[in-house]
Each structure stands twice: as structure tokens, then as C-alpha cells.
Amino acid sequence: MxxxxxxxxxxxxxxxxxxxxxxxxxxxxxxxxxxxxxxxxxxxxxxxxxxxxxxxxxxxxxxxxxxxxxxxxxxxxxxxxxxxxxxxxxxxxxxxxxxxxxxxxxxxxxxxxxxxxxxxxxxxxxxxxxxxxxxxxxxxxxxxxxxxxxxxxxxxxxxxxxxxxxxxxxxxxxxxxxxxxxxxxxxxxxxxxxxxxxxxxxxxxxxxxxxxxxxxxxxxxxxxxxxxxxxxHIQEMAGLMRDISLYLDRQAEAAFDQCVSVGKNLVCAIHGESFKKLDVVIQREVLRRSIGVVAGKLKDVDREHVEMIRKLLDKHVGRRCHLPYQIQAVRTYEGITIKKDTMNEQQLDKVICMDVAAPGIYGIPGTSAEVELFVKENFKNEEIPVNRYTKWFDYDKIENSLSIRTRENGDFITLDGQGHKKLLKRWMIDEKIPREEREQILLLADGPHVLWIMGHRISDNYKVTAATKRVLVARIKGEKSDGRQYQSVIAGGRSGCPDTRTG
The missing domain is CATH 3.40.50.620 (HUPs)
Structure with a gap:
């Protein structure tokens, strides 16, 4: 050719x-x-x-x-x-x-x-x-x-x-x-x-x-x-804004890791002291990401809603504000918690453990959330997503059957390319995750080896490299796919395309 x-x-x-x-x-x-x-x-x-x-x-x-x-x-x-x-x-x-x-x-x-x-x-x-x-x-x-x-x-x-x-x-x-x-x-x-x-x-x-x-x-x-x-000139400006947006995404991702903990019911707990140290631009992005985790979408969430949550840090403990998609933000002793209004608090102690396989969409018991898994083979020209809801893994490095669950004794995660491991319990302590939140965090696990601490980090052992042949894509979805975005079509969102075709 x-x-x-x-x-x-x-x-x-x-x-x-x-x-x-x-x-x-x-x-x-x-x-x-x-x-x-x-x-x-x-x-x-x-x-x-x-x-x-x-x-x-x-x-x-x-x-x-x-x-x-x-x-x-x-x-x-x-x-x-x-x-x-x-x-x-x-x-x-x-x-x-x-x-x-x-x-x-x-x-x-x-x-x-x-x-x-x-x-x-x-x-x-x-x-x-x-x-x-x-x-x-x-x-x-x-x-x-x-x-x-x-x-x-x-x-x-x-x-x-x-x-x-x-x-x-x-x-x-x-x-x-x-x-x-x-x-x-x-x-x-x-x-x-x-x-x-x-x-x-x-x-x-x-x-x-x-x-x-x-x-x-x-x-x-x-x-x-x-x-x-x-x-x-408008098109050239769009290119510059796209570069700025990608940079802010990376900064917001790191800030989210630093100051937000995500529970198994997709409850986002924002730690106030570390959050206050962030630049206001990054604060807003962290809050938008938090809302996105809980709601599964961001349409109809505007600047006014984000500012309502920011102002909660200056309010007394217990003050709250209500957001789209039946979400509420509550001022706590530690900072701010964002969660569903209709959440049954008794569900927070419910243990989750289910075997999963790709492709598949798995509802999380006691919640309105889903985790979707699928495998990609043609990905060489794609950028690895930089967001809270989607992670890529080297599919061929998975040794056992996968499970979505809360933590168990003996769980561990690989921290770096040299293969250094740490028990999940010790990792949670070192990351200062509150004791009451540790049992709520969802994991994607390969036996006792944790691929993804959802809402936090992934294991270095499963990262995609130049040698990767197949990618496992794991994606957290909210209560209802956003039918207005193409991503929901890829994720197997609402149906509505009847088989009325010729050709």
C-alpha cells in the first residue's frame, strides 16, 4: 500500500x-x-x-x-x-x-x-x-x-x-x-x-x-x-480550550484522589481540610465529579448547584442542600457528604460479593448503581480515559475469576512497577480512610489481588502497557444511563433502536 x-x-x-x-x-x-x-x-x-x-x-x-x-x-x-x-x-x-x-x-x-x-x-x-x-x-x-x-x-x-x-x-x-x-x-x-x-x-x-x-x-x-x-478563530479557541480542559481533568483527578472517599453505595465523602487547600477552580471540578459519581450523569447540574455545595463548608454540621436527581449534600464533621436522598441507611452495612465476567452489566445490591465490564481489542490509537468512572486494565494479566465485592482478609494491591504490594487494610489506614467507610468501599478483585479500589486507585500490576493486547474496561454507571450522550450507547444504555432496517 x-x-x-x-x-x-x-x-x-x-x-x-x-x-x-x-x-x-x-x-x-x-x-x-x-x-x-x-x-x-x-x-x-x-x-x-x-x-x-x-x-x-x-x-x-x-x-x-x-x-x-x-x-x-x-x-x-x-x-x-x-x-x-x-x-x-x-x-x-x-x-x-x-x-x-x-x-x-x-x-x-x-x-x-x-x-x-x-x-x-x-x-x-x-x-x-x-x-x-x-x-x-x-x-x-x-x-x-x-x-x-x-x-x-x-x-x-x-x-x-x-x-x-x-x-x-x-x-x-x-x-x-x-x-x-x-x-x-x-x-x-x-x-x-x-x-x-x-x-x-x-x-x-x-x-x-x-x-x-x-x-x-x-x-x-x-x-x-x-x-x-x-x-x-472560534475553532482555534476550541482547540486551546480542549487542551486546558484535559489539563484540568488531570489536576481534578489527582485532587479527587486526595480528598474524596467513595463508599459502596456511591456515597462521596469529601474531607474538608484537604478540600479547602485546593484552588477554587479545582474545588468546583472535584464537586462536579462527586455529583457525577453519585448521579451517574451531570446534565442539568450547573454552577449554581456546585456553589451551593461549596458554601456548605461555611455552615454548621447538619446543614444540607438538595440537588438534581434526588441527591443531597450534607455538612458533616469531616467535611461534606454527597449521596442519594432516598438511600436506606441500613444498606450501608450490607456485604457485597458477586462473581462477574466481561462483557456484562452488574447491578450493585441495595443501590441504584451498576458496573459494566467489556473487552476492547482495537484500542491502540485511543487515549486511556482520565476520569473517575472508567478504568482500563490489561485483560490478559487476570489470573482468577473476577468479583465485585467489599474487602476481605488478605486483600492486597500492587503499588508500583517493581511489584511492591500492600495489604488493603494497611493501605486504607495509610490513606486515612475513616474506619466506618472501609467496609463500604467497592472493589474489583482478581482473587485477593485488588484491580481497582473504586473511587480511589488501581493496581499497578494490571495497568495497560505497550505490550497489552486486550483491555478490560470497567465503568461505573448511575441509576439511569444518560440517553443524551453517546457514551450510554457504548455502555448498553436505554434501548430504542428497533430492528426496522433494510440493507
Whole structure:
């Protein structure tokens, strides 16, 4: 197979836009030669451009393409024509096509979402369903540069933190977005050079949705009257904010380890003295992580809720505040405890021990929490998650059957790469974990060897290295998967993608 150097020397000629997208894909390690890519295609210019560009690159890098089209049932005959257009396009190019149909209005009512949210959620469920069925490696979607700008402005106008200013990531789990480096005009010009036509969704031409108002009115005004490069500058800012956000994540992770203990019922106990020493920015991130552990999601948790908890440290013991998802934060002698309002306190002494295997989702007795386990083999270009809820382990180093349980006599953990071990009891004492909390902490264990002290650290013995061939992914989930995020689809969240497809 020809390399990137080959085409630069003129071994073969590539359209300049295809070359631009290819370089962007290489920069962000989106796909390897020979991988199978599931492509979301609506029939519009962006998605048709994505399919056409990937089809060209497939000739050079041997990508195996599969198309997924979702008919939302909102536009009657026009939507059916979109579906026929996509299916014919794929047939002409001998590309497998899977079409899904949904009554989106009914689906949105059932799930308690807006139609916009429900459409996105349903689409990603369908993408993932097909990816798993065809043993695909990646899911490619057609977001482009203006989508980044619209997302950032939309988040700014409704209120957001740093993460809301990071825009749309080029890669997230198996999802790739090769067109983020190009504009809508560039895509349309490319299709015209190729002599291709595309479908137009009339709803995108109206101002019925907030994003359309930003797309049709705000961005064009800014680029015409303030700075024609405004869109490019917004995208560059998003990249900088993404770097800052990743740095804050690492700092918050270390701070969480330092001052938060997590019980088996996902009760977060924040130790006041160490928490007060943190910079206020890191304090807020630690509190958001704590809420996320207890609730399993962070949607609808805003700055006001975080500040309510911070102010508890200045209140008397026993004062509390109530948060979304039936959560409460209580001022204690040691600091602050965040837990479910409805928790049965008698459950805290309940012993847990259950054998588990991957893949699988395991409910924790007496709680609303679940732990999901699954194995990844294609992970070399992915970054190990830096968060409290998901951990990676070298699957082939596991010697016994796995269990999720509370502590037992003889449990130990490996502390470093030299193999130094410490009894779990001694580790808990050294970490100053209160005696009453030690029996509540959940463990993922390989016999007496503890892989993960949930809410705390993992064993060095099971860390992923360059030699790792298979990764065990362990993920804590809350009471109800957040259907508005793609992560819940990977995690096997709510169903809602009926087998109504062709292809």
C-alpha cells in the first residue's frame, strides 16, 4: 500500500480537499489502513461529502465502508426520498447500506427529550448497533467547521463552563469526525467538482431551531461585519480550550484522589481540610465529579448547584442542600457528604460479593448503581480515559475469576512497577480512610489481588502497557444511563433502536 509520502511525490493525485481531510485524519489518528468504518449519511451535502471523500481514501488505505441512514419520519415524502437517494447512491457504489425508520415525535415523548436530542440519540444508537453487527472499527459522522462554531456559541448563550467551549472533539471513543477541518462551502464546492448533487432538508433552511438561528443570522453577521475569519478563530479557541480542559481533568483527578472517599453505595465523602487547600477552580471540578459519581450523569447540574455545595463548608454540621436527581449534600464533621436522598441507611452495612465476567452489566445490591465490564481489542490509537468512572486494565494479566465485592482478609494491591504490594487494610489506614467507610468501599478483585479500589486507585500490576493486547474496561454507571450522550450507547444504555432496517 502506498504511504503518505508516495502521493506527495506524485505517485497518485489527490483532490486538495481530500488531501486536507486525509492529513487531518492522520493528525488525529482517526483510522488505520484496512479498518471498517460505519458512515452516517443523511443525503445532505455534508454527509454525502464525507462518504465521497472516504470512498476516495478507501482506494488508497483500503477502508471498508458501511453506510447507515436514519429516516426520522418528520418530513413525510421528502424523508422517504432522502432514504431512497442514499440507498441508490450506495447501491451504485456497491457499499452496504442499513436504513432505519423511527417515529421521532413519539420516540421523543417517550424518552422525555426534545426532538433534536431524541434524533441525535436515536441516530447514534443505530450507528453503534450496525458497528457491532458488522464488526466495524469506527463510526464516521459529518460534522464540519461551522458545526463547531454553532455548538460553542449555542453553549455560550445558554450558559456553560470550560467543557462547553471545547466544541466538538475530532475523536471520541470509536466516533471520528474527519470533516471538522473544512467548511460547508468547501464541501459543496468539492461535490460540484465531482458533478454530484445532494438532498436538502428544508427544516435546515428555517429558523425553527436555535442552532439554525445561529447558523443563518449570527455567524454570517459576525463574519461579514466583524471578522471574516471569525469561524476559524472560534475553532482555534476550541482547540486551546480542549487542551486546558484535559489539563484540568488531570489536576481534578489527582485532587479527587486526595480528598474524596467513595463508599459502596456511591456515597462521596469529601474531607474538608484537604478540600479547602485546593484552588477554587479545582474545588468546583472535584464537586462536579462527586455529583457525577453519585448521579451517574451531570446534565442539568450547573454552577449554581456546585456553589451551593461549596458554601456548605461555611455552615454548621447538619446543614444540607438538595440537588438534581434526588441527591443531597450534607455538612458533616469531616467535611461534606454527597449521596442519594432516598438511600436506606441500613444498606450501608450490607456485604457485597458477586462473581462477574466481561462483557456484562452488574447491578450493585441495595443501590441504584451498576458496573459494566467489556473487552476492547482495537484500542491502540485511543487515549486511556482520565476520569473517575472508567478504568482500563490489561485483560490478559487476570489470573482468577473476577468479583465485585467489599474487602476481605488478605486483600492486597500492587503499588508500583517493581511489584511492591500492600495489604488493603494497611493501605486504607495509610490513606486515612475513616474506619466506618472501609467496609463500604467497592472493589474489583482478581482473587485477593485488588484491580481497582473504586473511587480511589488501581493496581499497578494490571495497568495497560505497550505490550497489552486486550483491555478490560470497567465503568461505573448511575441509576439511569444518560440517553443524551453517546457514551450510554457504548455502555448498553436505554434501548430504542428497533430492528426496522433494510440493507
Amino acid at each position: 502506498m504511504t503518505d509520502i508516495d502521493y506527495r511525490k506524485g505517485a497518485w493525485k489527490m483532490d486538495y480537499l481530500v488531501e486536507k481531510v486525509n492529513e487531518y485524519m492522520q493528525e488525529h489518528h482517526m483510522a488505520q489502513a484496512g479498518e471498517k468504518i460505519v458512515v452516517g449519511v443523511s443525503g445532505g451535502a455534508d454527509s454525502l461529502g464525507l462518504l465521497t471523500i472516504l470512498s476516495e481514501l478507501a482506494g488508497y488505505f483500503h477502508y471498508d465502508l458501511v453506510v447507515v441512514h436514519v429516516n426520522h419520519g418528520l418530513r413525510g415524502k421528502a424523508a422517504d426520498q432522502d432514504q431512497s437517494f442514499v440507498e441508490k447512491t450506495c447501491k451504485d457504489q456497491s457499499i452496504p447500506c442499513y436504513s432505519f425508520h423511527v417515529d421521532l415525535k413519539r420516540f421523543a415523548r417517550k424518552e422525555g427529550m426534545s426532538e433534536e436530542e431524541a434524533g441525535r440519540y436515536y441516530r447514534y444508537q443505530c450507528f453503534e448497533k450496525v458497528r457491532r453487527e458488522v464488526d466495524g472499527d469506527k463510526i464516521a459522522v459529518a460534522h464540519q467547521r461551522e458545526d463547531v462554531c454553532e455548538t460553542i456559541l449555542f453553549n455560550m448563550f445558554r450558559g456553560t463552563g470550560i467543557k462547553g467551549l471545547t466544541g466538538i472533539p475530532p475523536v471520541r471513543d470509536v466516533i471520528i469526525r474527519p470533516l471538522l477541518c473544512v467548511s460547508r462551502a468547501e464541501i459543496e464546492n468539492y461535490l460540484q467538482r465531482k458533478g454530484l448533487t445532494w438532498r436538502t432538508d428544508e427544516t435546515n433552511l428555517t429558523d425553527a431551531y436555535t442552532r439554525n438561528k445561529i447558523r443563518h443570522n449570527i455567524l454570517p453577521y459576525v463574519e461579514e461585519h466583524i471578522n471574516p475569519s471569525a469561524g476559524q
